[in-house]
Amino acid sequence: MKSQFDLMVQGTTSDAGKSAMVAGLCRVLVRRGYKVAPFKPQNMALNSAVTADGGEIGRAQAAQAVACGVEPTIHMNPVLLKPNTDVGAQVIIQGKALTNMEAQEYHHHKPKLLGKVLESYEILRQQADVRMVEGAGSPAEINLREHDIANMGFAEAADCPVIIVADIDRGGVFAHLYGTLKLLSPSEQARVKGFVINKFRGDPSLLDSGLEWLEQQTGVPVIGVLPYLKGLYIEAEDAIATQQTDGDRLFTVVVPGLPRISNHTDFDALRLNPKVDLKFVRPGQPLPPADLIVLPGSKSVRGDLDALRREGWDRQIAKHLRYGGKVMGICGGYQMLGHTLHDPEGLEGESGSSNGLGYLPISTTLAPEKQLKRSEGKLTLLGQTTPVRGYEIHAGVSDVDGEQPFALQSGLDGALSDDGQVLGTYLHGVFDDPDACELLLRWAGHHQGGSVDVRALQEQGINQLADAMEQYLDVDGLLASLGVKDGQ
Known part of the structure; x- marks a missing residue:
């Protein structure tokens, strides 16, 4: 013994x-x-x-x-x-x-x-x-x-x-x-x-x-x-890990560094991918040219949305979309891409409502009971389907108008814009499955192939x-x- x-x-x-x-x-x-x-x-x-x-x-x-x-x-x-x-x-x-x-x-x-x-x-x-x-x-x-x-x-x-x-x-x-x-x-x-x-x-x-x-x-x-x-x-506890670029990365992903960014480990599979140049942009800096912009999770969604607008990043996202770029939101970032955000009980700050960026047909209301669950389903994009799994941590409940789910779990999760340029999900860890990551990057315009299995790493x-x-x-x-x- x-x-x-x-x-x-x-x-x-x-x-x-x-x-x-x-x-x-x-x-x-x-x-x-x-x-x-x-x-x-x-x-x-x-x-x-x-x-x-x-x-x-x-x-x-x-x-x-x-x-x-x-x-x-x-x-x-x-x-x-x-x-x-x-x-x-x-x-x-x-x-x-x-x-x-x-x-x-x-x-x-x-x-x-x-x-x-x-x-x-x-x-x-x-x-x-x-x-x-x-x-x-x-x-x-x-x-x-x-x-x-x-x-x-x-x-x-x-x-x-x-x-x-x-x-x-x-x-x-x-x-x-x-x-x-x-x-x-x-x-x-x-x-x-x-x-x-x-x-x-x-x-x-x-x-x-x-x-x-x-x-x-x-x-x-x-x-x-x-x-x-x-x-x-090994996954970082809190500090954002930096990426060492080799100059040969072919595909640029930009993540706005929101003041209350959460679960930035969502991006480890991209940071470790030798064909992806992942850039976290700090406040005071403009968003650089990108193939894909991803709005991350947030512990204070309305406050971080205000910060995004103060930086002028909302206008730069709009320009990125006009030039044919792709935008994705995860959890709080997904909520920001919708039409409205309501916090009637002041769960994340002052009570009130905010207009979202308006790219996805959703409206979100923050509720006291936090959603905590492990989730899995099928990711369907570009006419292809692959398994995807992750976890959800969010206080918001989003009502989705439309019939284009991002991933099928117990119900519908996420949304895809009619023009196919903007996508959102509550699923953290969505890039961690190599096949799902590769399909997402292909949707965003990356055609070099290859992904990283962060769990194995x-x-x-x-x-x-x-x-x-x-x-x-x-x-x-x-x-x-x-x-x-x-x-x-």
């Missing part, structure tokens, strides 16, 4: 590599015969996934569940915050939206959520030998330490050991690790079992003197130095990361420090 144990990965900064570290360690431990479950007490991200039990969690935990070979559940991320303004967010508890809160209100509400966090954590104990926990941001944020449930506050409550990871690509890695540890309380410092340095390029022997100094000054061992892994793909990336951890990290030493003898 395998030992039961827990481990938490915290970082010196946001985007230090916590999500990938957890995913890689999950796969390492699964290979060693453990049943593993990922866990993140509190996540703030606009990229979310729909679980098998019909709830909503961060996409990073869904990817970590893949690394564990299990279905994601709501208990893997019991608190999810989805920002809808600069000072407020929708609060999702155990998969279901609770309410909207401003930052100060949420800060005072956190102690009430600790019970839910620990409840979910205990449920996972019944399902797994190991709970691999991911922190959020940094544990050394002085202003956030009171009532903390995301980092050391959780670790103390759950009596969980910790390792700390730092990204050397950011510079100042020794200051990050040393300073983070010194800003912790004595009991928190005692929980730290090791440091990991991430994304190192070059000869690792150049770090030897620094590693020796760090261990002498802190008494904490450096478990290992992970190299920068080129070509590694993620599986490859998880294995690549686990292989590197087995080679460069002292996993046996780490387990021994937790009182675990591998194989038991």
Whole structure:
């Protein structure tokens, strides 16, 4: 029988590599015969996934569940915050939206959520030998330490050991690790079992003197130095990944970077396609010439539609269509392409209505009950049909006039304009199926063929990361420090 144990990965900064570290360690431990479950007490991200039990969690935990070979559940991320303004967010508890809160209100509400966090954590104990926990941001944020449930506050409550990871690509890695540890309380410092340095390029022997100094000054061992892994793909938790273009890409897809863009992982299959030049356009920049413009999902659809108009992107989309280009909308972007948007209860801001861009025959009303489901159907375009699957996360209900469905699921999803130039769907992940992606690109005018299987690439990336951890990290030493003898 395998030992039961827990481990938490915290970082010196946001985007230090916590999500990938957890995913890689999950796969390492699964290979060693453990049943593993990922866990993140509190996540703030606009990229979310729909679980098998019909709830909503961060996409990073869904990817970590893949690394564990299990279905994601709501208990893997019991608190999810989805920002809808600069000072407020929708609060999702155990998969279901609770309410909207401003930052100060949420800060005072956190102690009430600790019970839910620990409840979910205990449920996972019944399902797994190991709970691999991911922190959020940094544990050394002085202003956030009171009532903390995301980092050391959780670790103390759950009596969980910790390792700390730092990204050397950011510079100042020794200051990050040393300073983070010194800003912790004595009991928190005692929980730290090791440091990991991430994304190192070059000869690792150049770090030897620094590693020796760090261990002498802190008494904490450096478990290992992970190299920068080129070509590694694992879904991003929140930050938009950049694309490295090679100059030979033949087809340009442009995505307006809306202020509250959500689930931008929808575009990973395009970003990774060697024949597609995917461009995210930031506010203040004009939309460049494109073959296809895709309006992404949004956590604040009417507000993002206003922002789109302020940028003048609506006029540039109209010009793009006049010249024969294609336009697509996903989820909130689909709603923007319709005639009207109604938010009578002020679910995403001030109550009221907005005129859409008017390219699709739909009218959308936001409702309190969010639609959360995994969906599949048939994509029919250009006289061809291919299976398509994905997931839906939206508060709006759209009434469609017309008989040209984009995908057939339990009913009709999406719409296609009469002239065939504009298409919309609620289906996130619509580009992830290679055959569906290829058909969509062909509809948009890409005739070079070829698509990318992002699910296969993620599986490859998880294995690549686990292989590197087995080679460069002292996993046996780490387990021994937790009182675990591998194989038991």
